[in-house]
Amino acid sequence: MRSGSIVRAGQIFSNWIVRRRPWSPTTFLLTAVAVALSTASRAGLDEAGATLSYAPFFPAILFATLVGGLPAAIFAAxxxxxxxxxxxxxxxxHEEAVNLVAFLAASALVIWLANLCRDALLELKRSELARELLLAELRHRVNNQLAVFQSIVRSSLSNEDHDKGEAIALRLDAVARANTIAWSSQRVMTLRMLLDAELQPYRASGLVAVEGPDLPLGPEAIRNLALVFHELATNAVKYGALRGDRGRLEVLLAQxxxxxxxxxxxLSGHPVTPPAGEGFGTRMIRASLAAIGGSIEQDYREIGLVCRIRFDADV
Known part of the structure; x- marks a missing residue:
């Protein structure tokens, strides 16, 4: 918890630094405030009997360099x-002149090192912005391609194969939703977010309950699990607990x-029987889970289907 708070505080401070302009009045005002605080610290040290002439001012110089670069740093020194x-x-x-020269030399070193850190931070932020723009463009193009694939599938299959075409189109839609979640601006994606996206139409009616700790997911886990949950939800609507208003679906999360x-x-309220053979949907579920080191056990009971899914969430 403490390390997470430190990381968030560092991110907030770094974002704040990036927004500062070296020659802005605000930057020089902040520098003056920092020097004033150092002056108060120096006065307090004098009262305590310390003889540190310039040491209390180094934090102000460091702060000024990070916030405003060389102009603010020189002004602070x-x-x-x-x-x-x-x-x-x-x-x-003579003694004070020596102290002044030593202070200016040490300040120059602090300014040089802090300015290097500031330049590296600015370059990192520029690279991050460029990466986000590239990902946004890639997401837009991929979703457009998936929409084209859906249209091709629906229009290419004959009326007799309409159900198959619709099933393929819905699977492509599940992939698109998973990509949207995986490429979201949020830093942490969770299993509940994915389940909400797939089961939202049924949760409002009280047919679905999700329990257990929320689990963070990696991008590959998100994309593969989206297909798995979409297939399970589709089968539940067609044959299982979500076919009518008497059934109920319970999803339990654990780690x-x-x-x-x-x-x-x-909990479908009516007996279910295993399929005669392994269809495409089942093969796709197993292949998707295998891609993230996972597996599935399916138990067809009288009250309904029970699946136990295990996988590596951080891939």
Whole structure:
């Protein structure tokens, strides 16, 4: 929890730094405030009997460099030296001149290193922005291609194969939704988000309950699990618990070490029988889970289908 708070605070501060302009009045005002705080610190140290002439001003110089670059850093160093010479030095002499030269030399080193860090941060933010723009364009093109594929499938199959064409189109739609989630601007994608996307039409009626801890997912897990849950939900609507208003679907989430599991329990109110053979949907489920190191166990009970799914969530 503490490390997460530190990371978030660092992200907020870095984003704030990026928005600052080196020559803006706000930047120089913030620099002056930082030097004023250092001056108060220096005065407090004097009261305590310390003899640190310039040390309290280094944090202000570091802050100014990170916020405003070289202009603010030079202003902070000059202002700090002026404050010490005017406000804390009675009779400037040789010793004070040596201290001033040492302070300016140390300040130059601090400014150089901090400015390197600032330039690296700005370059990183520029690269991140370019990557996000590229991903947005890629997402747009992929979703457009999936829409074209759906149209081709629907228009190419004859009336006799309409149901097959519709099933393929819906599977492509599931992939598109998964891509939208996987490429979302949110940093953490979870299993509940994916289940909500697939089961939202049925959750409002109270037919679906999802219980257990929310589990973060990697992009590959999102894309493959989207196909799995879409297929299971489609079968539940056609043959199982979601076929009428008497059924109920319970989805239980769990995690054991590095493995995640989902128990898909249908309470359909009528007996179900296993299919005569393994159809395309079942093969697709197994292939999708195999891609993320997962597996599925299907148990056809009198009250409904129970599936136990295990997979690696972080892929």
């Amino acid at each position: 000059w202002l700090s030296a002026a404050v010490v010479l005017i406000g804390f030095t009675d009779r400037p002499g 054991d070490g590095g493995r995640s599991s989902v128990t898909w329990r249908e």
